[in-house]
Amino acid sequence: MTAVTLPLETTRAPGRLRLTSYAAWQLLLWIPTLVAVVFMVLGGTLAIAWLGIGLLLWVVPMMRWLAGRHRAMAAQTLGVPVPAEYRPVPEGTHLVGRVMVWALDPMTWRELAWALVSVTLGLLLSMIAVLLFVCVVTGALWWFGIEPIMRARARLDCLFLSYGRTERLEQRVADLTQSRAHVVDHSAAELRRLERDLHDGAQARLVALSMSLGMADEAFDTDPERARRLVSEARSTTTAALGDLRSVVRGIHPPVLADRGLTGGVEALALDLPLPVEVEARLEGRPPAPVESALYFGIAECLANVGKHAGAEHAWVRIRHRDGVLRAIVGDDGRGGADPATGSGMLGVMRRLAAFDGTMSVSSPAGGPTIITLEVPCDLSSPKTTPSSEPD
Amino acid sequence: MRLVLAEDNALLRAGLSTLLESHGFSILHAVDHAADLDAALADPAAEAAVLDVRMPPTFTDEGLRAAITARAARPGFPVMVLSQYVESLYARELLASGTGAVGYLLKDRVADVAEFAEGVRRVAAGGTVLDPEVVATVLARRREEPLDRLTAREREVLGLMAEGRSNAAIAQRLSVTEKAVSKHINAIFTKLDLPVDEDDHRRVRAVLAWLRV
Numbered sequence: 001m002t003a004v005t006l007p008l009e010t011t012r013a014p015g016r017l018r019l020t021s022y023a024a025w026q027l028l029l030w031i032p033t034l035v036a037v038v039f040m041v042l043g044g045t046l047a048i049a050w051l052g053i054g055l056l057l058w059v060v061p062m063m064r065w066l067a068g069r070h071r072a073m074a075a076q077t078l079g080v081p082v083p084a085e086y087r088p089v090p091e092g093t094h095l096v097g098r099v100m101v102w103a104l105d106p107m108t109w110r111e112l113a114w115a116l117v118s119v120t121l122g123l124l125l126s127m128i129a130v131l132l133f134v135c136v137v138t139g140a141l142w143w144f145g146i147e148p149i150m151r152a153r154a155r156l157d158c159l160f161l162s163y164g165r166t167e168r169l170e171q172r173v174a175d176l177t178q179s180r181a182h183v184v185d186h187s188a189a190e191l192r193r194l195e196r197d198l199h200d201g202a203q204a205r206l207v208a209l210s211m212s213l214g215m216a217d218e219a220f221d222t223d224p225e226r227a228r229r230l231v232s233e234a235r236s237t238t239t240a241a242l243g244d245l246r247s248v249v250r251g252i253h254p255p256v257l258a259d260r261g262l263t264g265g266v267e268a269l270a271l272d273l274p275l276p277v278e279v280e281a282r283l284e285g286r287p288p289a290p291v292e293s294a295l296y297f298g299i300a301e302c303l304a305n306v307g308k309h310a311g312a313e314h315a316w317v318r319i320r321h322r323d324g325v326l327r328a329i330v331g332d333d334g335r336g337g338a339d340p341a342t343g344s345g346m347l348g349v350m351r352r353l354a355a356f357d358g359t360m361s362v363s364s365p366a367g368g369p370t371i372i373t374l375e376v377p378c379d380l381s382s383p384k385t386t387p388s389s390e391p392d
Numbered sequence: 393m394r395l396v397l398a399e400d401n402a403l404l405r406a407g408l409s410t411l412l413e414s415h416g417f418s419i420l421h422a423v424d425h426a427a428d429l430d431a432a433l434a435d436p437a438a439e440a441a442v443l444d445v446r447m448p449p450t451f452t453d454e455g456l457r458a459a460i461t462a463r464a465a466r467p468g469f470p471v472m473v474l475s476q477y478v479e480s481l482y483a484r485e486l487l488a489s490g491t492g493a494v495g496y497l498l499k500d501r502v503a504d505v506a507e508f509a510e511g512v513r514r515v516a517a518g519g520t521v522l523d524p525e526v527v528a529t530v531l532a533r534r535r536e537e538p539l540d541r542l543t544a545r546e547r548e549v550l551g552l553m554a555e556g557r558s559n560a561a562i563a564q565r566l567s568v569t570e571k572a573v574s575k576h577i578n579a580i581f582t583k584l585d586l587p588v589d590e591d592d593h594r595r596v597r598a599v600l601a602w603l604r605v
Contacts, residue, residue, distance in 0.1 A: 235503055238500075238503065239500050239503065242498075242500045243500075246476065246477050249477070250477070255446075255476070255477050255479075256479050256481060256482075258452060259446075259452040259453040260452075260453070260481075264481065267481055268479050268480065268481040271479075271480040271481050271484070272480055272529050
């Protein structure tokens with residue numbers, strides 16, 4: 001939901017001189033920060049009369065840059081990442097819309113509050129740090145004091161510039177409530193579909209079967225020829241019922257997925273498609289069964305769409321597990337223009353993945369190619385043997 | 393002919409034993425677990441095997457793996473694999489495990505007792521028998537060359553060949569003369585660039601080309 005940019009990678013704790021240089025930087029950034037505060041308040045006030053919009057378009061990014069510098073320094077000082085969590089601005093948003101998104105982003109207001117504190121209390125802390133160093137006589141104080149002072153300053157910045165535990169948890173609860181509702185809806189719909197499939201398919205055929213057999217039972221003595229015909233009819237009904245059951249089972253959990261895992265399952269999907277699909281999967285183990293299933297059905301939906309709509313000559317699927325994220329990329333060289341918002345199947349995939357904190361992103365410019373990325377954070381279990389790795 | 397039979401469901405195992413024995417096969421070993429299967433397949437007296445794909449301990453694809461392992465140890469060992477469902481992927485793996493002498497059928501097909509027994513016999517004789525469902529899936533794909541060179545009728549004939557049918561059976565199914573069928577088959581061989589040799593091998597190779605093994 002939120003764009004997360006991590007600051008400079010956190011290495012070991014910076015030394016005293018480095019901390020002092022941070023303080024010096026913060027002093028240098030004091031003037032721009034003050035300017036940003038003044039112009040932001042001014043721009044906000046004038047925004048009613050349109051005039052302020054132009055000012056805001058310029059000052060908000062400046063404020064974000066300043067906040068970003070302080071985030072990076074705080075992250076280094078404290079040795080923890082301080083992510084900048086802004087609401088994403090949808091692509092193609094016009095200028096006024098952009099200002100609206102900024103205005104509704106709590107982080108913008110947090111940064112304004114931070115700037116006010118930074119130009120006062122923050123300034124005080126940084127100034128003490130620098131002065132202790134510059135006045136040589138206070139060297140001992142600097143030696144012992146610089147770290148606590150700079151840590152205090154970093155904590156102060158963090159307090160405003162990153163969301164607290166409570167807000168994070170609130171956001172998480174909101175996300176989970178939403179995805180749980182989708183999962184419940186989804187599974188209820190699935191159960192209804194299964195009930196219908198069984199009712200209209202196998203069940204109806206079994207009724208017909210028992211009818212045929214009942215009639216054959218009656219006809220055995222009087223009309224053996226008719227009885228024979230009824231029995232052979234019963235046999236073909238049995239075959240059809242088995243076929244129905246097979247297709248229901250495939251919809252619940254495809255046997256090949258159970259046998260061979262995601263790689264084999266997707267290879268089997270690819271084989272049955274009317275166009276050549278190149279499958280490249282490198283997995284060290286198997287993801288948890290529900291994740292595997294969600295991803296399989298996601299890929300199946302994407303490939304089915306390729307077959308139906310894309311008019312593609314070629315398609316490919318790449319599956320990788322890296323940094324705790326299982327990622328499947330489905331691409332084709334078709335005509336593009338796929339819009340996930342219009343297809344109910346795609347929405348279903350998104351919801352299915354959301355239950356595991358997974359995401360789906362679609363890149364499909366008109367004229368193609370279409371590239372769909374499905375991502376689910378998960379761990380892989382220890383490798384299972386596959387037929388090719390099985391020793392003789 | 394002495395068979396190894398592997399099926400974990402006792403009812404089906406007994407049924408298959410009876411069925412096969414009544415059609416002139418003798419059951420050398422009837423096993424219900426993958427662990428016993430390997431030993432049974434290693435028996436040099438076994439002439440062919442009828443295997444279920446799913447078996448204990450993991451209930452995944454033990455039967456298929458055992459079939460492939462057995463065929464690696466004894467090239468050309470005839471294996472008929474039965475399953476509740478068929479996958480083109482598994483058909484391809486079976487076909488890739490050696491030339492001919494493989495069958496892959498839905499368990500449902502056992503209902504047609506005579507044809508099933510005939511299928512086992514054809515596999516034992518080195519032929520290939522694929523389930524019509526696999527054949528239908530493959531036919532539904534838009535294939536690229538060299539199969540594009542085949543006419544619709546020739547593809548139909550190739551599909552029936554993959555099901556393991558003889559020229560006479562294909563002729564009957566398509567309501568044409570046997571001579572017409574062999575003409576189609578020769579056209580298929582030519583278009584797929586299959587060199588002249590013993591007829592049965594060419595049939596198998598045509599099927600392999602068709603499954604893109």
